[in-house]
Amino acid sequence: MPKVSSVVVPYATYLRVYEPLAAFPEPERGHWARYARRTDLPSYQDELRRALADLVPTPPVPVPVRESDDAFVLEVDGVVCVCPWRTRLRGWQALGELAEEFPLPVLDALLPPFVRRQAAEDYERWLTAHPDARPWIRTATWQVPINWFVLVSDEEREYDKGSADEGSTRAPVLRYRTPMVEARRRVARGLRALKDTMDGGPLIDGLVDVGRWLEEFHPRSLVELDYGGLVHALPAGALEDDHSAADVAEGIAALRRGDGVAAGEAYGRLVERWRSVRDLRSAN
Numbered sequence: 001m002p003k004v005s006s007v008v009v010p011y012a013t014y015l016r017v018y019e020p021l022a023a024f025p026e027p028e029r030g031h032w033a034r035y036a037r038r039t040d041l042p043s044y045q046d047e048l049r050r051a052l053a054d055l056v057p058t059p060p061v062p063v064p065v066r067e068s069d070d071a072f073v074l075e076v077d078g079v080v081c082v083c084p085w086r087t088r089l090r091g092w093q094a095l096g097e098l099a100e101e102f103p104l105p106v107l108d109a110l111l112p113p114f115v116r117r118q119a120a121e122d123y124e125r126w127l128t129a130h131p132d133a134r135p136w137i138r139t140a141t142w143q144v145p146i147n148w149f150v151l152v153s154d155e156e157r158e159y160d161k162g163s164a165d166e167g168s169t170r171a172p173v174l175r176y177r178t179p180m181v182e183a184r185r186r187v188a189r190g191l192r193a194l195k196d197t198m199d200g201g202p203l204i205d206g207l208v209d210v211g212r213w214l215e216e217f218h219p220r221s222l223v224e225l226d227y228g229g230l231v232h233a234l235p236a237g238a239l240e241d242d243h244s245a246a247d248v249a250e251g252i253a254a255l256r257r258g259d260g261v262a263a264g265e266a267y268g269r270l271v272e273r274w275r276s277v278r279d280l281r282s283a284n
Contacts, residue, residue, distance in 0.1 A: 011233045014044065015138040015148050015210070016224040017180070018074050018081035023218035032082045036073045044072070044228055047085055062111055063091035063119050076222050083136045083224075090135050092123040134216050142233075142281040143274065146248060147206035148225050150190040151183040151214075152176035154246035161236055174227040174239050180214065183223040187211040193256045233280055244270060 021029050021036075047070070068087040073080065095116065098107055107116075127133070140148075153176070162172035187207060194204050214223070231239055251266035 011142050011228075011230045012048070013140050013144045013148075013228045013230050014224070014226045015140075015151075016072065016083045016226065017136045017214070017217045018072065018076065018083045018222040018224065019136070019218045020076075020079050020081050020220050023221070024082075031069065032071060032084075033080070035069075035071060036080045036082060041073055042070055044226070047087065048229070050087070060111060060115065062095050062115060063122070064088045074222060079220070081222055085137065086133075086135045089133055090137060090139065092119065092126075093135065094139070095119050096123075134213065136217075138210075138213070142230070142277060144225065144227065144230070144244065145206060146203055146270065147210050149245045149248040150186055150207055150252070151210070151223055152178050152186075152225050152245050153182075153249065154243055157243070157245065159240060161240065162231075172231040172236065172239055174231055174242065176225040176245060178223050180217060180219055180221040180223055184211070184214055187214065189256075190252050193252045197255045197258075197260075230277070233277065238273075238276070242273065244273060247273075 021033055024032060047068075064087055066088065068085040070085045070087075072083040072085075074083075075081070095111075098111070098116075102110065156176045156178050158173065158175050158177070160170075160173040163170040187210065191204065191207055191211065194207065198204060225245075227239075234242075247266045247269045251263045251270075254260070254262035254266060
C-alpha cells in the first residue's frame, strides 16, 4: 500500500476555473490584483489544513464564520488569472451533500444535528442576499468523476512523479489544464454523442451539470483538473500509466462512429484502473 502523508487527507480531487482579472468587478478586481503579487501564495494543501483545523474544536465548525479572501493564481499567456477559494460557500454546499455519503447515526456522530441545522439556516439567509453565487472549485473524494475527463485532452496531461530525496519531499502531481473554450466545446460534443446513443443516466446528467457551471465563467478562463491528494492513495506506477482522459475521449469517439465494442473496451479500461481506488475507499 502506498505511503500516505497524514496532512493530505481526505483524498480529494479538484476541478478549478481560473478567471482573468477583467472578469471581476471592482473593488474585488483590485484585491485580486494586489493578492497576485504576493510571494507567499498558499497551496491546495494549505487550504485543506485550514479546513481540517476547523473540525478539531467541540462542537466542530463545519463552515468558516467568514469567507476566505485567498485564491489560487496562474499566469495564462501573460494574463493573470485567479481561482477564488470561496471556502465558506463550498463548505455549505458540501455539508448539504453529506447526507448522501453517510448513514444518519454516523453523520450525527461526525456533526451533531444542531450544528448542521445552524449551518443550513445560515446558508439559507446568505443565499437570499447572494442568489447568483457559484464556486470556482468543485471537489470530489476518492475519485475523479468521469464527466470531468470529458473537459480535457490527454495532450494537456501534466505528470510529475515528485521527489523523495533526503531533506526534500515533493509530492507527485497529475493534472490537466485547458482553455475554457476547449472545455465547453468538448462538453457539447460529448453530450451529442452520449444523447445519440443513450437514453440518459448519471454520466449525461453530470456532464449537463458541469457544462452549465462552466457557462458561468469568462470565456478566456482556464479549466484545471487536479488529482490533488488522491495521488497519495495511488502507487507511482499507476499514476504514471493513468491516461483516463484518453480512454474517455476514445470511448466518446467510438460512440460517435457507432462502434459499441470499442466504446465498451475504453470503458472497461476505466473501470479496471479505478477499481483499486474504490477498494481503498471501502477499506477506509
